[in-house]
Amino acid sequence: MKKVLTSFVCLFAGISASPSFAQAPEPLSIVVFGAPSLGAFLPPIIKAQKLDEKNGLAIKFEERTPDAYTAQFNSGEFQLGGSAALLTVGLADVRGVKVTYLFNLFDFWGAVVTSRPDIKELKDLEGKELAAAKGTTNYVMFDWFARQLGADTGKFSVINTATPGLIGYAMANRAAGVQLWEPAYTTLISKKPETRTIDIKIADSWKKFTGSHNIPYLGVAAHIGWAEKNKALIPKLFAAYKEAAEWVAAHPEEASKVISPRGSADDQKAVAALIKANDRLGMNVKWASDVRKEINSVYSAGKAIAFLPSDPSPATIYEAAGK
Known part of the structure; x- marks a missing residue:
């Protein structure tokens, strides 16, 4: 009887450890600009390399035009934005929309x-x-x-x-x-x-x-209410993007085919060269709190041309855990 009971316990343990009993990835919906855009640069890499699944997430990227993106993110229809231009985040805040810049993806170039x-x-x-x-x-x-x-x-x-x-x-x-x-x-x-x-x-x-060369420009933002309720998911989201950026930098030719699947061979060659140089691409994945000084400089530029009527709240710069 003891032998049968032991076998049953082992069988149950094996079943519990099987994939069907593994914790399901957390679904996330993120609005981004359509291609060609920086906001659409890393999402296809994340999906192709399954970096969301690796980090316990199931991300659905929803493409929108810039105006539609802003309207649907600011309204809260989407709680996460992956084409979060820093000044747009600041402007949303001064207009009463409580949002926060989680992390930077690209520095400015135009x-x-x-x-x-x-x-x-x-x-x-x-x-x-x-x-x-x-x-x-x-x-x-x-x-x-x-x-x-x-x-x-x-x-x-x-x-x-x-x-x-x-x-x-x-x-x-x-x-x-x-x-x-x-x-x-x-x-x-x-x-x-x-x-x-x-x-x-x-x-x-x-x-x-x-006095600086760094210009934080575009990253991932969230509504503050969502960020407060989902603190455990944010490092996983950061990891997915960070790993995507590292993979792109290490595999420029392969990445160019994923990023520009409908482009010609010359188009893909040009994207690969852009990745290798990175001077115009400006891929720079960092927590917002690590570039706080630079973000405040961008806000100052926005105020200088009257795009921002006042200083955005410090809460627009997300404080990553352990920082």
Whole structure:
């Protein structure tokens, strides 16, 4: 009888340890910009490498245009945002939406491109059409840098379009200039290498303004209520993104095919080169609390151009456990 009982206990223990009894991954829904965008850069890697499952999560990434993203995240329809531009988080806070920037994914880089011979500097765009995704923080940050160079951005005739449309405007030369960023910039240059880039002197202006080269720009944010209730999930989410970034850096060629599956071989080669250099991509996964000083500098820039009417709450910078 003792032998039978022992066998039963061992059998039960084996069944309990089987996959069917393992804890199910925690489902998360995260809204992101559609490709091409930085917010859509790491999600396909996370899913292809099953890094969410590895960290006990089952993430569903929902793609939206910039304007729809902002509306649906700020309303609370989505509690998590994976295209969380820092200034947009700050603006939501001062308008009464209680959100927090969990961690950074990419530092800022942006550019203006043109095919018009008469456009040599930003001031030449005054009174002319500039195609841009005006609802994005990248454009707001560009606005700040343009003003540092003496351009009157109020005189730009901005054609507002969603991020996927920017490449089309540049390819067809439908505007005097196009304001865009990575990975769209690399895709454009690979398709139309004769496109000229206007230097907006990002490093020089930021160093003069802050004394630093780091510009936290885009990451993952959450509603504070969600963050308080799900503290145990946040390190797992950070780990999934961190591991995705590390995998991308270690496997640029393979990653480019996952990130740009419909792109040509030349497109994918350009994305791989972008990953290797990282100067324009700016992939920099860090907890928000580790770049607090730099985040406050970005807020100061937002106030300087009246994008932010006041200082966002310190609660917008998530304090990671153990920091």
